[in-house]
Every structure is written in structure tokens, then in C-alpha cells.
Amino acid sequence: MPTLETLIMISGIIHLGTLLGSAQVPRELRFSEDLPKLNPLLRHWVLVAGGYIVFNIIAFGVISIVFHEELAARSVMARVFCGYVSLFWAIRLVIQLFFFDAKPYLRNAFLKAGYHGLTLVFTWQTLVYGWGAVGN
Numbered sequence: 017m018p019t020l021e022t023l024i025m026i027s028g029i030i031h032l033g034t035l036l037g038s039a040q041v042p043r044e045l046r047f048s049e050d051l052p053k054l055n056p057l058l059r060h061w062v063l064v065a066g067g068y069i070v071f072n073i074i075a076f077g078v079i080s081i082v083f084h085e086e087l088a089a090r091s092v093m094a095r096v097f098c099g100y101v102s103l104f105w106a107i108r109l110v111i112q113l114f115f116f117d118a119k120p121y122l123r124n125a126f127l128k129a130g131y132h133g134l135t136l137v138f139t140w141q142t143l144v145y146g147w148g149a150v151g152n
Contacts, residue, residue, distance in 0.1 A: 028080030
């Protein structure tokens with residue numbers, strides 16, 4: 017079985033890869049058509065919230081790649097970071113499974129595969145960082 021250090025390094029790369037899928041969201045959700053219909057405050061809130069999420073994912077990926085050894089060493093700070101990342105992805109997984117209704121947007125096999133792939137990624141990230149936070 018791979019070490020926690022290796023899994024955190026892989027997870028860091030997966031974080032950055034997740035952004036490739038995220039780049040499809042504005043087109044698939046027709047941001048250019050639907051965002052202008054929102055009032056300006058709500059439109060800006062959607063864009064700012066999306067930006068914060070992207071920057072968090074970038075930070076998770078870069079920190080995991082650069083500091084995978086330290087995160088696997090399980091200092092208090094490493095456990096806190098891993099716990100935060102695990103919680104971030106666990107919440108996203110719950111939203112994916114129980115709140116988002118993506119069916120109208122899964123118009124082809126590629127989009128369906130991507131959606132289910134993201135569910136696996138969210139599960140992976142939750143488990144790897146959960147292990148980093150509370151595992152032996």
C-alpha cells in the first residue's frame with residue numbers, strides 16, 4: 017500500500033487536475049447567458065465565491081505537492097490542515113450526492129463520466145486527508 021506521503025502528493029496533483037474539469041463549468045452552466053440575468057450583487061457574489069473556491073483548490077494542491085513530507089509527518093499543524101481539506105471535500109461530496117441535481121446538464125457520456133469521476137475524486141480527497149488528520 018502506498019504511504020500517506022505518496023497519497024498526499026497524488027492528491028495534490030489531483031487537486032490541480034480538478035481545476036481542468038472546473039474550467040468547463042461556466043460553459044456547461046451557460047454563465048454568459050444566465051449570470052447577466054441576476055442582479056449585480058448576486059452575480060458578483062457567484063463569481064467571487066467561485067474564485068475563492070478555485071484559489072482554495074490551488075492552495076490545497078500546491079501545499080500538498082510542496083509539503084507532502086511535512087503533511088505526512090502529522091504534526092499538529094499538518095493534522096489541522098489535513099482535517100480542513102478533508103472537511104472541505106466531505107462537505108462538497110455531501111452537496112454532490114444530496115443537493116445538486118446535475119441530470120439536466122449531463123447531456124452526453126463525457127459529461128456523465130466527468131460528473132461521476134468528480135464524485136470519486138471528492139471521496140478520495142476526503143479519505144486521504146481524513147487519514148492524514150486522524151489516522152495512525
